[in-house]
């Protein structure tokens with residue numbers, strides 16, 4: 001995964017998405033339910049214009065259910081339909097299909113007026129790296145994954161996957177870039193694994209993560225590691241977790257790198273809890 005986007009890179013991706021936009025009736029905008037704001041593309045409204053759009057809040061198995069509901073209300077208030085999905089258990093996939101029919105009703109009526117009936121709805125997925133685009137394509141198509149032959153105006157390498165008799169999905173997702181300017185956004189992307197770990201100093205990252213978790217999800221942290229968090233610095237908490245988990249090197253010193261990797265891995269897998277890092281202003 002390459003998260004280093006440059007102006008040229010952004011322009012190229014935008015153009016490729018724009019080209020594919022003209023082929024589809026609806027766009028599935030995939031975001032990470034744990035960081036709904038940070039995982040959105042800053043220019044998404046401009047890129048998608050008035051194309052019917054469904055926000056798919058993926059990885060909902062890892063997010064706080066109550067906060068996910070608040071995010072859905074927030075999107076609803078903004079006039080955008082959203083759905084909670086978990087590609088691992090396939091939660092929400094039927095809803096994606098059903099909402100696709102609802103959101104494209106106008107287009108289907110227009111086609112019917114022109115005498116075009118039974119033309120399948122065409123959809124494409126867009127989203128930032130690692131948000132689950134390929135997994136969603138696989139999960140949606142596993143049900144009925146037959147490929148559809150190429151159509152006029154579609155280059156050879158573009159393939160359509162038939163999801164149902166009347167719904168087709170472009171098999172090439174549109175890769176969008178996240179916001180880079182905001183430090184908080186960068187941290188959220190790093191916490192959730194959207195930025196390659198090799199690019200990061202894991203201990204510094206985990207200190208920041210513990211700071212955040214002590215604030216928004218203290219009980220989860222205390223319960224998972226059987227520790228008391230209050231009145232301790234994030235570094236002290238990390239040392240305590242390391243001690244509890246036997247991350248000790250010769251001389252009794254705590255191996256903070258090992259402890260950091262445990263915390264990060266357990267956070268990303270949802271073992272510390274179902275935790276959402278961003279809240280809607282709503």
Ligand code: G4P
Pocket residue numbers: 058059060061062085086087088127128129130131132133134135136193
């Ligand atoms: P992308 O095409 O948008 O880049 O993402 P991709 O489908 O490759 O998914 C990235 C990671 O997210 C994968 O984990 C995938 O299994 C996981 N994932 C996708 N959807 C869900 C979901 O709904 N819930 C959970 N819990 N995980 C999901 P991975 O193969 O382990 O990759 P990585 O995390 O090591 O990069």
